[in-house]
Amino acid sequence: MSNEISVLLVDDHGLVRKGFRRMLEDDPEIRVVGEATNGQEAIKLAQELHPRVIVMDMAMPGLDGVQATREILKNAPATAVLILSMYSEENYVRNALDAGARGYVLKEALDVDLAGAIKDLAAGKTVIGPGVLAPHRAPDPDYERLTPREKQILELIAKGNSNKEIAAILNLSVNTVSVHRANLMSALGIHRTTELVVWAVKKGLVQLP
Numbered sequence: 001m002s003n004e005i006s007v008l009l010v011d012d013h014g015l016v017r018k019g020f021r022r023m024l025e026d027d028p029e030i031r032v033v034g035e036a037t038n039g040q041e042a043i044k045l046a047q048e049l050h051p052r053v054i055v056m057d058m059a060m061p062g063l064d065g066v067q068a069t070r071e072i073l074k075n076a077p078a079t080a081v082l083i084l085s086m087y088s089e090e091n092y093v094r095n096a097l098d099a100g101a102r103g104y105v106l107k108e109a110l111d112v113d114l115a116g117a118i119k120d121l122a123a124g125k126t127v128i129g130p131g132v133l134a135p136h137r138a139p140d141p142d143y144e145r146l147t148p149r150e151k152q153i154l155e156l157i158a159k160g161n162s163n164k165e166i167a168a169i170l171n172l173s174v175n176t177v178s179v180h181r182a183n184l185m186s187a188l189g190i191h192r193t194t195e196l197v198v199w200a201v202k203k204g205l206v207q208l209p
Helices: 014-024 039-049 065-075 090-098 114-122 148-158 163-170 174-188 193-202
Strands: 005-010 030-036 053-057 080-085 103-106
Touching: 005 014, 005 039, 005 114, 014 030, 014 114, 030 039, 030 114, 039 053, 039 065, 053 065, 053 114, 065 080, 065 090, 065 148, 080 090, 080 114, 090 103, 103 114, 148 163, 148 174, 148 193, 163 174, 174 193
Parallel strands: 005 030, 005 053, 053 080, 080 103
Antiparallel strands: none
């Protein structure tokens, strides 16, 4: 049916995706068109399937949900992304919304109406789930000076990835990653990787285990 809301599910755990699919499959207004196991696969399937809504896990190995959201919306800005996260803190919510996500819901909120959230997003609404601290402070000026690509590389560096690993994740050359790395460290006034990681953790750009 043309009026169905097409949905792409993105989570690195198969049982979680299966559970979400079961929650949605009985709703005649929603059709799950695909499932992705990581951020890179989500970008690929988003380009192929053109889903109206993407239900995106925030914490995934490699390219996480926020980074994947940023990449997807470069080519498909009308796509509505619902971030599912274990973190309720304001800085995580802000990072997701800054990347272009239109919804943020805690994964442990088992009483959340996932179908209702998807319908709200498809209708152009913003969805902030129960227990989430909605952002209200001004964005960090140092972070906002970075380009979208520099933000991605910063987050991947802070998660422990080498230049070579980042190049593979983002499909860039190692030299390009090195240039972006130097630029972002210069912009932040940081000269050592350890300092960069500490800064990223304090800003809530990486999720600690």
